[in-house]
Amino acid sequence: MKDFVSTKDISRVELEELFAIAKDIKKNGCEFKEALKGFIVATLFYEPSTRTRLSFESAVLRLGGSLISTENAKENASAKKGESLEDTIKIIEGYADMIILRHNENDSSLRASKVSKVPIINAGAGGGEHPTQALLDVFTMQEKKNIDGIKIAIMGDLKYGRTVHSLLNLLSLYKNIVVYGFAVKSLELPKNYKDILISKGITYIECHEFDEIPNNVDFIYQTRVQEERLEEKEKHLSKFILNKDNFSRFSDSTYILHPLPRVDEISTDLDGDKRALYFTQAHNGVYIRQALMYKIKKDFYENNI
Amino acid sequence: MKDFVSTKDISRVELEELFAIAKDIKKNGCEFKEALKGFIVATLFYEPSTRTRLSFESAVLRLGGSLISTENAKENASAKKGESLEDTIKIIEGYADMIILRHNENDSSLRASKVSKVPIINAGAGGGEHPTQALLDVFTMQEKKNIDGIKIAIMGDLKYGRTVHSLLNLLSLYKNIVVYGFAVKSLELPKNYKDILISKGITYIECHEFDEIPNNVDFIYQTRVQEERLEEKEKHLSKFILNKDNFSRFSDSTYILHPLPRVDEISTDLDGDKRALYFTQAHNGVYIRQALMYKIKKDFYENNI
Amino acid sequence: MKDFVSTKDISRVELEELFAIAKDIKKNGCEFKEALKGFIVATLFYEPSTRTRLSFESAVLRLGGSLISTENAKENASAKKGESLEDTIKIIEGYADMIILRHNENDSSLRASKVSKVPIINAGAGGGEHPTQALLDVFTMQEKKNIDGIKIAIMGDLKYGRTVHSLLNLLSLYKNIVVYGFAVKSLELPKNYKDILISKGITYIECHEFDEIPNNVDFIYQTRVQEERLEEKEKHLSKFILNKDNFSRFSDSTYILHPLPRVDEISTDLDGDKRALYFTQAHNGVYIRQALMYKIKKDFYENNI
Numbered sequence: 001m002k003d004f005v006s007t008k009d010i011s012r013v014e015l016e017e018l019f020a021i022a023k024d025i026k027k028n029g030c031e032f033k034e035a036l037k038g039f040i041v042a043t044l045f046y047e048p049s050t051r052t053r054l055s056f057e058s059a060v061l062r063l064g065g066s067l068i069s070t071e072n073a074k075e076n077a078s079a080k081k082g083e084s085l086e087d088t089i090k091i092i093e094g095y096a097d098m099i100i101l102r103h104n105e106n107d108s109s110l111r112a113s114k115v116s117k118v119p120i121i122n123a124g125a126g127g128g129e130h131p132t133q134a135l136l137d138v139f140t141m142q143e144k145k146n147i148d149g150i151k152i153a154i155m156g157d158l159k160y161g162r163t164v165h166s167l168l169n170l171l172s173l174y175k176n177i178v179v180y181g182f183a184v185k186s187l188e189l190p191k192n193y194k195d196i197l198i199s200k201g202i203t204y205i206e207c208h209e210f211d212e213i214p215n216n217v218d219f220i221y222q223t224r225v226q227e228e229r230l231e232e233k234e235k236h237l238s239k240f241i242l243n244k245d246n247f248s249r250f251s252d253s254t255y256i257l258h259p260l261p262r263v264d265e266i267s268t269d270l271d272g273d274k275r276a277l278y279f280t281q282a283h284n285g286v287y288i289r290q291a292l293m294y295k296i297k298k299d300f301y302e303n304n305i
Numbered sequence: 306m307k308d309f310v311s312t313k314d315i316s317r318v319e320l321e322e323l324f325a326i327a328k329d330i331k332k333n334g335c336e337f338k339e340a341l342k343g344f345i346v347a348t349l350f351y352e353p354s355t356r357t358r359l360s361f362e363s364a365v366l367r368l369g370g371s372l373i374s375t376e377n378a379k380e381n382a383s384a385k386k387g388e389s390l391e392d393t394i395k396i397i398e399g400y401a402d403m404i405i406l407r408h409n410e411n412d413s414s415l416r417a418s419k420v421s422k423v424p425i426i427n428a429g430a431g432g433g434e435h436p437t438q439a440l441l442d443v444f445t446m447q448e449k450k451n452i453d454g455i456k457i458a459i460m461g462d463l464k465y466g467r468t469v470h471s472l473l474n475l476l477s478l479y480k481n482i483v484v485y486g487f488a489v490k491s492l493e494l495p496k497n498y499k500d501i502l503i504s505k506g507i508t509y510i511e512c513h514e515f516d517e518i519p520n521n522v523d524f525i526y527q528t529r530v531q532e533e534r535l536e537e538k539e540k541h542l543s544k545f546i547l548n549k550d551n552f553s554r555f556s557d558s559t560y561i562l563h564p565l566p567r568v569d570e571i572s573t574d575l576d577g578d579k580r581a582l583y584f585t586q587a588h589n590g591v592y593i594r595q596a597l598m599y600k601i602k603k604d605f606y607e608n609n610i
Numbered sequence: 611m612k613d614f615v616s617t618k619d620i621s622r623v624e625l626e627e628l629f630a631i632a633k634d635i636k637k638n639g640c641e642f643k644e645a646l647k648g649f650i651v652a653t654l655f656y657e658p659s660t661r662t663r664l665s666f667e668s669a670v671l672r673l674g675g676s677l678i679s680t681e682n683a684k685e686n687a688s689a690k691k692g693e694s695l696e697d698t699i700k701i702i703e704g705y706a707d708m709i710i711l712r713h714n715e716n717d718s719s720l721r722a723s724k725v726s727k728v729p730i731i732n733a734g735a736g737g738g739e740h741p742t743q744a745l746l747d748v749f750t751m752q753e754k755k756n757i758d759g760i761k762i763a764i765m766g767d768l769k770y771g772r773t774v775h776s777l778l779n780l781l782s783l784y785k786n787i788v789v790y791g792f793a794v795k796s797l798e799l800p801k802n803y804k805d806i807l808i809s810k811g812i813t814y815i816e817c818h819e820f821d822e823i824p825n826n827v828d829f830i831y832q833t834r835v836q837e838e839r840l841e842e843k844e845k846h847l848s849k850f851i852l853n854k855d856n857f858s859r860f861s862d863s864t865y866i867l868h869p870l871p872r873v874d875e876i877s878t879d880l881d882g883d884k885r886a887l888y889f890t891q892a893h894n895g896v897y898i899r900q901a902l903m904y905k906i907k908k909d910f911y912e913n914n915i
Contacts, residue, residue, distance in 0.1 A: 366676040
């Protein structure tokens with residue numbers, strides 16, 4: 001493994017290997033504190049994303065690596081003068097041993113990986129993938145349950161929400177997954193995604209009311225809806241807010257996930273509930289990113305895989 | 306001590322303990338170079354403040370710690386999408402062992418400290434407190450004189466200047482302090498502050514002319530006046546500029562302080578004067594911040610205080 | 611050597627000493643990995659320049675140093691409140707052991723070096739010098755050829771291109787240099803620069819057609835032209851693009867240089883050519899900056915030169 005560009009590029013074996021490393025790091029972090037010693041990682045962000053950037057940077061530091069960083073390459077850098085992404089990468093590869101790339105174009109990480117001598121990790125690409133978010137989502141789920149055979153409800157913005165799409169890609173590596181999709185008409189999962197899910201053996205059930213989601217789903221994955229993406233006739237529809245009251249009908253082992261940031265689509269009265277895993281997800285993000293960089297460094301620099 | 310949110314939370318004993326540590330660090334810095342080894346500190350700045358941020362970051366590095374940093378969280382981060390400060394803190398506490406917070410709301414650090422598992426240090430909160438500035442001010446003063454019984458003149462913006470307010474809070478821990486306040490009418494010290502000072506035993510004397518400040522004050526604390534804060538009828542009043550000429554009447558042990566940045570309210574012809582301490586203050590800022598983080602780490606992580 | 615402010619301040623002996631160190635670092639980087647241990651370097655950028663900043667920061671990290679950094683001091687810092695550059699430097703010198711300064715005024719680094727107790731390195735000063743760019747240009751050239759006696763063509767913007775001016779300053783330290791200058795009328799090398807070159811023994815030949823550049827020049831140094839700097843009557847002149855076709859007439863040892871970023875003035879069909887050195891230049895930038903900081907630290911902090 002040299003690059004991590006898409007959830008489509010990872011096999012179930014590799015995924016489980018990654019989770020095993022992340023589990024080990026979460027338990028015995030100290031043993032990994034020199035894993036990236038003498039290693040320089042560049043966080044090259046064309047769009048600001050403080051959380052994702054700081055999560056990667058924390059991961060690098062916990063592994064003993066060093067950082068060079070730019071928060072807003074689009075505004076600040078040679079990009080403004082008209083430099084191509086490929087040229088920028090061919091320069092930065094001379095400064096760093098690994099590049100974490102956040103960019104506004106869907107194919108940015110793929111293009112970068114094609115010209116780069118050093119590994120590229122996709123930290124979010126336009127409306128496309130945000131694959132390490134999906135890794136931390138599934139890592140957090142598998143801490144609670146075996147993923148094979150789970151039932152999961154996904155809610156909110158299923159059309160534009162890239163975290164949802166990356167998550168579904170990863171879940172398709174597992175068996176007998178049932179997905180309940182609950183969204184307003186204009187934010188439903190696009191048909192091509194549904195077709196892919198079906199072709200991969202995932203059962204996809206469209207819901208038009210919250211009540212259609214069974215009480216015994218294993219996970220509810222709530223997401224943020226951007227008002228400006230709703231069609232005019234839907235503006236009157238109030239956004240669905242998950243709260244203590246409407247969540248009370250679910251089982252003791254129905255866990256709540258959210259990629260964050262949250263606005264108000266999950267009420268804070270659920271924050272203290274043991275089944276609310278969204279902050280755990282954020283914290284797990286550091287471990288899974290540590291695991292990913294650890295594995296890539298080993299594969300690429302030590303074993304030449 | 307877990308958090309440092311306000312100058313009101315510190316006792317004289319704690320203050321003197323801090324100063325003793327800072328003095329030791331200033332003299333024997335090398336002995337502290339691994340004090341924060343393996344420790345990650347987040348500088349989370351919602352408002353840019355290059356000086357304060359770099360001062361804290363230098364302090365972290367001199368103690369052997371690592372940094373994750375954001376210069377302008379307000380523009381860049383999830384804040385823009387509507388995330389609450391509390392949510393942000395509950396995420397960053399998973400990335401870092403201590404959070405240095407600069408925020409535009411007065412109660413931000415207090416709110417952060419209530420939800421955070423890791424220590425919060427207030428690096429400036431809106432129009433409220435900037436407590437580490439007050440620490441470095443008083444630390445610099447006590448290097449020259451015993452604070453009990455001093456006479457100090459404060460000048461410039463006594464109404465909005467938060468460094469002045471934080472400084473007065475700290476001085477109220479000492480005995481027999483006399484404060485001369487010199488400002489134009491619209492920038493006088495607010496009545497509620499005066500009442501507090503009196504209740505704490507500080508003598509406060511209002512001055513309307515520079516000449517009313519006695520020649521033998523121990524310190525003159527000059528501050529910057531923002532033109533837009535003057536009332537229309539005062540615009541004609543030239544800002545009072547401290548210079549070699551009007552300072553010549555003061556004693557050999559009258560020291561000049563300024564929180565910086567300075568525009569022109571202290572003439573550069575005073576920079577070479579041994580009694581001009583403003584750059585010393587800035588340099589002392591690093592030592593006092595090292596001391597503060599050192600103490601908090603010890604209290605919270607090692608002694609569970 | 612305390613500061614590095616201008617290419618005019620360096621002698622040929624010092625330049626060759628620097629190149630020898632850079633060569634050693636390029637070959638045996640590991641031996642230098644603790645050269646700046648315990649050392650804090652501030653990258654103080656008043657104008658954003660991601661490439662230059664990250665190059666310096668990578669250099670600091672490879673030498674084992676630590677960083678405090680600001681991407682956009684002009685917008686963020688006390689500068690906005692009216693603080694002078696001199697005041698800022700006198701504060702930052704208390705936070706860091708060396709300052710890398712990028713600023714929009716030509717004499718900024720010189721002014722900084724006059725007040726600073728710690729070394730100042732000029733990382734680009736307005737329309738003035740960008741001296742470390744010239745160092746990496748000449749370092750890359752001398753890896754291929756002895757510089758004495760070379761013929762070099764410079765193209766593009768010879769009027770405003772500060773990299774060209776700094777490069778010519780450095781080349782004037784060598785013997786029997788012939789420079790072919792090719793640019794549209796309004797971007798020709800200014801007369802005062804030509805006079806200086808002649809006074810230093812450089813032969814300067816002005817070209818008005820690309821064909822006037824001899825096939826056997828040793829180097830072609832292409833630069834970016836900013837459209838807005840062309841006079842109205844020249845807008846119809848298409849910018850000269852170096853490509854595989856028009857480059858084919860040159861010798862096997864005619865090398866192509868470019869300070870980057872490139873827009874389209876060198877066609878990507880040349881990127882695979884062994885004579886295209888522009889990415890090598892960028893990578894060499896890290897080694898030469900390591901060498902510079904290494905030498906300054908030794909001279910100033912260890913040998914008090």
